[in-house]
Amino acid sequence: NAGVTQTPKFRVLKTGQSMTLLCAQDMNHEYMYWYRQDPGMGLRLIHYSVGEGTTAKGEVPDGYNVSRLKKQNFLLGLESAAPSQTSVYFCASRLGPIGHYGYTFGSGTRLTVV
Amino acid sequence: EDKVVQSPLSLVVHEGDTVTLNCSYEVTNFRSLLWYKQEKKAPTFLFMLTSSGIEKKSGRLSSILDKKELSSILNITATQTGDSAIYLCAARPNAGGTSYGKLTFGQGTILTVHP
Numbered sequence: 196n197a198g199v200t201q202t203p204k205f206r207v208l209k210t211g212q213s214m215t216l217l218c219a220q221d222m223n224h225e226y227m228y229w230y231r232q233d234p235g236m237g238l239r240l241i242h243y244s245v246g247e248g249t250t251a252k253g254e255v256p257d258g259y260n261v262s263r264l265k266k267q268n269f270l271l272g273l274e275s276a277a278p279s280q281t282s283v284y285f286c287a288s289r290l291g292p293i294g295h296y297g298y299t300f301g302s303g304t305r306l307t308v309v
Numbered sequence: 310e311d312k313v314v315q316s317p318l319s320l321v322v323h324e325g326d327t328v329t330l331n332c333s334y335e336v337t338n339f340r341s342l343l344w345y346k347q348e349k350k351a352p353t354f355l356f357m358l359t360s361s362g363i364e365k366k367s368g369r370l371s372s373i374l375d376k377k378e379l380s381s382i383l384n385i386t387a388t389q390t391g392d393s394a395i396y397l398c399a400a401r402p403n404a405g406g407t408s409y410g411k412l413t414f415g416q417g418t419i420l421t422v423h424p
Contacts, residue, residue, distance in 0.1 A: 230414075
């Protein structure tokens with residue numbers, strides 16, 4: 196099993212450009228999450244989804260949009276990138292409301308906005 | 310608003326030392342406290358603690374939860390250079406309602422172990 200796969204792994208954007216980060220999981224997990232990680236701030240939740248066709252805002256949703264058209268994929272979009280969005284982005288998934296072993300994480304996407 | 314705070318934020322030790330990492334939490338409907346180790350890429354799961362006072366152990370790592378003090382510690386004995394990493398703790402609320410299993414993470418402790 197591939198687990199959780201994030202693409203791309205690295206990206207440099209110019210301010211104002213747009214891009215989409217893809218997260219794909221092959222574990223039939225219901226819940227999926229997008230986090231960003233900045234130095235000294237841990238992981239902060241951007242958006243999450245509790246099933247196909249559903250999305251919800253997390254702690255830091257501004258400047259991002261998401262979609263979950265298929266159960267296995269969770270897309271994170273930046274419509275107009277800003278330098279403040281320079282960060283490492285992690286996708287994670289878990290089976291559903293029960294089960295207690297936290298998340299399965301992807302390997303991250305390092306995004307730099309110049 | 311749920312909050313998790315870790316201390317220290319960074320720690321530098323020599324091989325063989327013992328370290329204690331701290332995590333305190335303020336979480337509505339708290340269920341569990343999780344510890345992760347993050348090296349170059351994704352965090353990897355270490356422990357999940359639900360019951361107070363019961364130590365979980367894996368090799369040289371151990372962890373315990375104190376629900377009265379709303380805190381947890383992670384101990385690493387006889388540290389090795391391979392223990393160098395960011396250690397993250399995260400609090401998980403009860404399932405159901407609007408929590409949807411969301412984890413609230415602390416800032417992380419950067420541990421550096423020198424030979």
